[in-house]
């Protein structure tokens with residue numbers, strides 16, 4: 108364990124994020140593509156610890172893997188059992204790699220060892236080993252009976268009788284058997300010896316097997332039949348859905364922090380059971396909307412989430428998010444039928460209860476349930492331990508929405524499934540102070556001072572338009588060629604290093620302030636394609652602990668959900684005079700009359716353009732600095748901040 112992350116007190120969450128690929132789907136697809144005949148191109152594969160573990164193992168087993176782009180992998184399937192017949196595999200704490208590989212290797216006719224981190228060696232695997240031994244597989248325990256590490260040796264596989272397997276500890280044992288059995292080419296039957304938990308994960312397995320050409324007949328959840336003679340065949344190109352479990356943190360943030368928060372990458376068409384998390388939020392009164400590929404959550408119309416008492420067996424991972432959301436409800440909540448939590452990355456029932464208490468909540472635990480009482484006020488500065496469990500870290504980020512600072516210990520454990528989780532959380536939860544206004548109103552200086560006082564990030568959006576104009580001019584692109592200028596904007600290699608601004612590694616801090624660049628910026632800023640090309644980049648500046656953004660459309664277009672919006676202006680005469688003084692100080696020629704005329708013309712142009720015209724938002728506070736000095740203007744903005752943001 109190392110390090111910590113201090114989250115500031117937060118109150119509102121709104122915005123849109125694109126989800127990383129689903130872990131469950133990524134690792135299943137990798138294995139199926141590896142075993143299949145033909146080459147599979149997998150798009151949007153999750154890049155995280157658990158998928159890296161799977162990729163490394165598959166490469167060691169003789170599977171050809173090429174990275175073709177940021178999230179695109181080409182997998183050359185081996186068309187049957189693994190060709191490499193010997194290996195020593197380290198599988199970290201990735202259950203989605205360990206269990207299916209154990210089964211596939213047991214049927215591959217080789218000699219292998221499988222091990223993981225100490226916690227992996229505490230996570231049961233006996234039910235899977237029992238199932239494999241029934242069909243003649245030679246699987247041995249190298250440490251404790253019933254737990255990894257394991258050794259697998261060649262053996263003759265017999266499939267004359269149904270395999271009986273338990274499904275009440277983890278559904279991954281059944282998933283592992285189902286995915287591996289087609290390697291034998293023989294007909295096979297699996298019968299459940301117990302109730303099956305986490306059924307939606309089996310649906311993901313069956314769905315993906317079918318995509319790779321193997322059909323499984325299912326009788327309820329008790330019996331599964333794989334007809335003989337089926338083999339995996341590559342479907343060509345496949346796409347990994349966004350991670351529905353990962354979506355739960357953002358949707359909960361929207362339900363708790365006002366919203367709307369939209370996640371992209373999962374929706375109505377998802378094959379992941381965890382999209383049902385949205386139903387649980389809806390049952391709590393949250394307002395949910397769903398499209399084919401997105402889900403959006405907002406707080407209840409009443410503002411307060413309702414207490415719940417729910418059987419959550421079908422969404423064990425996303426259910427953890429509800430345990431923290433329970434703090435924000437109107438009464439005691441109960442999460443039922445979650446025994447599998449005890450054998451996950453950590454004992455999640457115990458861990459959750461312990462950490463919830465640090466926030467002041469009452470938490471009661473049973474063998475397969477958790478009770479949580481809500482809080483009106485949260486204990487500030489709780490230091491949350493995360494137990495090397497990515498979901499603990501992600502869940503407890505929501506506690507900061509209780510309006511208190513929260514410390515997350517060992518935040519990097521999110522790398523298991525969601526390496527940039529906290530950046531993306533910041534994209535919906537970090538408070539934004541939007542300062543818009545006309546040229547020379549002093550907003551740049553004021554915004555910078557406010558950012559410094561608060562310790563927030565700072566975005567000078569005008570600089571991006573200036574950089575675009577300068578980059579286009581340097582590249583010989585005509586400033587009236589909208590498509591070409593938009594391409595320049597999209598590829599802008601700009602860096603902000605404190606006060607210094609770099610373009611393609613070249614310092615341009617002074618150069619972008621030149622009059623001709625200002626005129627060029629004003630031209631390109633009127634082009635819709637240029638504004639669109641810069642939109643996501645500007646939103647990327649929204650990071651914890653917060654952002655002060657200065658421009659023309661910060662409150663109206665880029666950050667419409669900003670809790671603090673200021674329209675900073677001054678009379679044209681006052682602005683002309685300020686610019687006049689600046690120029691004289693720099694020893695540059697200046698003429699009061701032309702300056703005033705230029706400003707007035709630019710005001711008219713900025714206000715009249717069809718996209719993002721300059722105007723005061725209805726929800727923005729007017730700060731007129733005509734008769735104010737900088738200190739007074741900064742104080743006026745900070746006063747807004749004090750009234751609208753939690754301390």
Ligand code: DC
Nearest residue numbers: 568569570572628629632658659660
């Ligand atoms: O604030 P500034 O003078 O550096 O802005 C340069 C140009 O970019 C100016 O013509 C206005 C335009 N701009 C814009 O259209 N939208 C923004 N958010 C910021 C600046």
